Amino acid sequence: MKLIPLILATGALSVAATAQAADTEAGRVLAYTCTGCHGIPGYTNAYPNYRVPKIAGQNRDYLVAALTAYNKGERRHPTMRAQGESLSAEDIDNIASYLASLREAQ
Amino acid sequence: MKFRTSLVAACALALMGLQSTAFAKGDAERGREKSQVCQACHGVDGNGIGDPQYPLLAGQYEDYLAYALRAYQKGDRQNAIMQGFVATLTEQDIEDLAAYYAGQKGQLGDLSHYR
Numbered sequence: 001m002k003l004i005p006l007i008l009a010t011g012a013l014s015v016a017a018t019a020q021a022a023d024t025e026a027g028r029v030l031a032y033t034c035t036g037c038h039g040i041p042g043y044t045n046a047y048p049n050y051r052v053p054k055i056a057g058q059n060r061d062y063l064v065a066a067l068t069a070y071n072k073g074e075r076r077h078p079t080m081r082a083q084g085e086s087l088s089a090e091d092i093d094n095i096a097s098y099l100a101s102l103r104e105a106q
Numbered sequence: 107m108k109f110r111t112s113l114v115a116a117c118a119l120a121l122m123g124l125q126s127t128a129f130a131k132g133d134a135e136r137g138r139e140k141s142q143v144c145q146a147c148h149g150v151d152g153n154g155i156g157d158p159q160y161p162l163l164a165g166q167y168e169d170y171l172a173y174a175l176r177a178y179q180k181g182d183r184q185n186a187i188m189q190g191f192v193a194t195l196t197e198q199d200i201e202d203l204a205a206y207y208a209g210q211k212g213q214l215g216d217l218s219h220y221r
Contacts, residue, residue: 031217039217042167050169054214061158069183076182100158104215 027098030091033083034099045077056102063096132168132198137206140199143191152207164212171204 069075070084152163177183179192
């Protein structure tokens with residue numbers, strides 16, 4: 001009798017955990033697109049000219065904020081806006097978690 | 107004909123000289139001095155304070171850091187905290203800060219290993 005609520009609670013918890021925890025493997029698959037620019041050492045943006053940022057190992061929440069800003073059009077970089085617009089909040093979460101997990105051994 | 111070529115070359119050199127004056131390279135030591143206010147969020151050397159909402163700056167590309175600071179200054183990037191700090195920065199300050207953080211050791215990398 002006591003077991004049923006416990007099972008229900010456990011089930012609810014695991015669903016919540018699934019919804020919460022970012023899927024870094026899904027992020028890895030999505031991040032393949034990023035390598036087109038961010039995977040080429042010293043790859044340079046045109047007009048204005050600057051090297052595209054190093055994003056491997058960057059902090060997760062900052063990456064979420066940056067991608068969300070592109071998604072909403074608050075950051076204006078044309079290529080990044082185009083990428084950002086196609087991403088769901090969950091995609092952004094997963095990509096950010098994957099990128100943050102890549103820490104360079106110094 | 108030869109004169110013309112050397113005239114063109116002289117003009118080109120003069121222009122290059124002007125350009126390097128206009129975009130004086132950043133001075134990392136000056137940047138370190140100016141980075142005091144950045145430390146509260148970005149850490150002493152740009153390696154953060156363990157709070158994932160603030161980006162790591164150590165070892166980031168110098169020209170990208172300068173671009174980002176200018177974007178905050180112009181309002182192309184909206185961030186309440188950064189807006190306040192960049193308001194007083196000169197172009198030289200931006201170059202100096204970018205040079206300082208780009209020269210620090212950190213964990214940032216490109217995605218070349220993950221293609």
